Amino acid sequence: MNEKSLIKLIKSTLNSGYIGDDCAYLEDLGIVVTQDSLVEDVHFKRDLITPFQLGYKTVMVNISDICASGAEPKYMTISLSLPDTVDENFVKDFYEGAKKASKDVKIAGGDLTGSDKIYISAAAIGSDDGRKISSRANAKAGYKLIVSGEHGNSAYGLCLLLENNVTPTERINNKFISAHLMPAAQREFSKAIAENIKDDYAMMDTSDGLADALIQIAQASGVRLEIDTSKIPHDPVVDIDTVLYGGEDYQLVAAVPEYMLKNLNAYTIIGDVNTGNTGLVIDGEFYTDIDSKLYKHFKE
């Protein structure tokens, strides 16, 4: 069974209306909450990422989910499970990285246990104060599809890392490797939309790839999304398959009414939300599913 089938099974077992978005919106408490795990040899390899970068990425991955909801990131908890082979320098460097990434988001607690491999699970909490919260089910015909930043850099950076001839300096200075190891959550893009929009809207991060996020929005909203790949911001060295299907960029993609674009500084329109069969039209070609093209982790 794949992840999506299992999530369906969990939803039906719990009979929960919450599971589906990057964050759960707990309206009575005025907060959103998310939890994401990073597992050694599934999501990262110890020799390809420093403890500092791992702490940094753990925080950004979770803050990115909060940003996808439109909420203001406020607090995090981090649970670390560590093998005996990991010493206190790992823990110190990990939390230095976490602190660097979290800025004004407070790391308020967590848990520390033993394990065979490094398991990291973090939860993040955001506030809806003055913000309108997104849902991937809220895309409407007539809306514009917009994205933040460049796409495909992280997957391209992972390829460079796996090629194994990367010097330590390149790991720090190379824009693609940096995009993979130390991604940046799109807090300003999220804030500009969530503070200014009056209507329901859809927003997701591109943790599983841009095309996957678009398909999720199309399916949840029951709409037809049409995109023009020539409009997607990307570095010229990155091919369009990596731009569409490479994961872990932690950019944002949103479906919003056109009136609110005037409130945004940095965005790119990549397509439109239309009526018609539910799915994603990429340069005129219609897809209801892109599972076969999805970015794969090291092992799955």
Next chain:
Amino acid sequence: MNEKSLIKLIKSTLNSGYIGDDCAYLEDLGIVVTQDSLVEDVHFKRDLITPFQLGYKTVMVNISDICASGAEPKYMTISLSLPDTVDENFVKDFYEGAKKASKDVKIAGGDLTGSDKIYISAAAIGSDDGRKISSRANAKAGYKLIVSGEHGNSAYGLCLLLENNVTPTERINNKFISAHLMPAAQREFSKAIAENIKDDYAMMDTSDGLADALIQIAQASGVRLEIDTSKIPHDPVVDIDTVLYGGEDYQLVAAVPEYMLKNLNAYTIIGDVNTGNTGLVIDGEFYTDIDSKLYKHFKE
């Protein structure tokens, strides 16, 4: 480095005032948050607990932390990392157990990833609405030390399980094994205190054992706790070392002013908070530390 030294290191790295209690109190949002992980072969063995029981226990362990804070448990997220050898029946049974334990607490999301062993991390959120939140630093001389329920049953149950001659029926009907596999968070005890108390107070759950909770309260509050072991509720077959140092009962221990005991139905006074050297006096013997006597997990 042991867990406590590492937590000190994390606190100093983050310069965080939050880390220390079972829950972090996020006053501006009116909530408390906690995160706890259960790792295969560290906290549980797959052949000694069913998936249903594991889901049940995951929820109770986290709700217990919320109860220790005095907050009302409201929401949870659960992150599951599973090996390929685990099928959809495991996931279904796990969430059936989680649902059974959570009752009105809503499971609002989480994450699902691959891994080598089963790794579970859950976060729980509670509301401070109408409740006074505890801190282990709030015990004051003159307060009474009170506990909920029986102590030592879970550790005794674990011994029975490890003896390996337990039939499936005994696993369900045996009170000690049930206390270990399907503990009950003390929601009523917590609520009765938190809704009725006016002063600051200390409360912890006994996840790491009763004596450990008392030492933590003594150290954080800078007080001398004195207990009489003959007063601690326990089954006659459980020896006093297991009562004091056995973990995972998920009972509550609190230091509260005497005036508020009239609002409680079910509690036992086991001692007093006094001035004097910081530490724990057990039947007249003074301890500043009980690390050598602590309950050990399967591997640590």
